[in-house]
Amino acid sequence: MELKYKEAERIFKAFCDENRVRILELLQTGEKCACNLLEDLEISQPTLSHHMRILCDSNIVVGRKEGKWIHYSINDEGVKVAKRMLGEITEIKSLSVKNCCK
Amino acid sequence: MELKYKEAERIFKAFCDENRVRILELLQTGEKCACNLLEDLEISQPTLSHHMRILCDSNIVVGRKEGKWIHYSINDEGVKVAKRMLGEITEIKSLSVKNCCK
């Protein structure tokens, strides 16, 4: 598969699950470590770990390790990439000629 | 599930599959009917139909019926909603107080 499609998939998957969007909402008010997130979500620790991996893979979130803890936050750089990609994919290149079936 | 999460899922699923992104790229240069899309993609007709349903459900694409054909195009209104939602979900509300584990 071409890189672009893989990348779109990797990025936008971040927003295709209830728990992941909840996590993003929790991170909107600032950095939180996994244990904090776990308190606010009704999921198990392995499930949280699974979602954090997907969020980090998408680059929408970054983790900062500090001792035992990992502090997660929204990654502005990744968000910019996502916004740019969304723009690119949905841009209408409107100089086109009418192109009908037959 | 709260409506917002369902909606995010419905919208962003549109971009999480190679064939759907390919379809969007094809629609960037203007309206195309399903039979045109089918020529350019290496998938069966039922598979295309399946993807068009998901794209229309996400509101990123609209179909315009004309006789036997359905002409699909990118729906600027839906794109705006997607962009707004992406902005809302990833917005950093930065007046927050440092919130650490213990």
Next chain:
DNA sequence: AGTATAGATTGACAAACATCAATATGAAAT
């Protein structure tokens, strides 16, 4: 060294998804 704590990994399972062949629907053309 031993214990506790934060987080990742593994394995299992059910649900959701992408895909196709076959069939159905619905609209034109004959």
Next chain:
DNA sequence: ATTTCATATTGATGTTTGTCAATCTATACT
């Protein structure tokens, strides 16, 4: 009416995903 063409629906199949219990790893604290 019959046939043809464009698209949708159904049913089956293999793959991916979300979830948890159990286990592992790494760090900190005694």
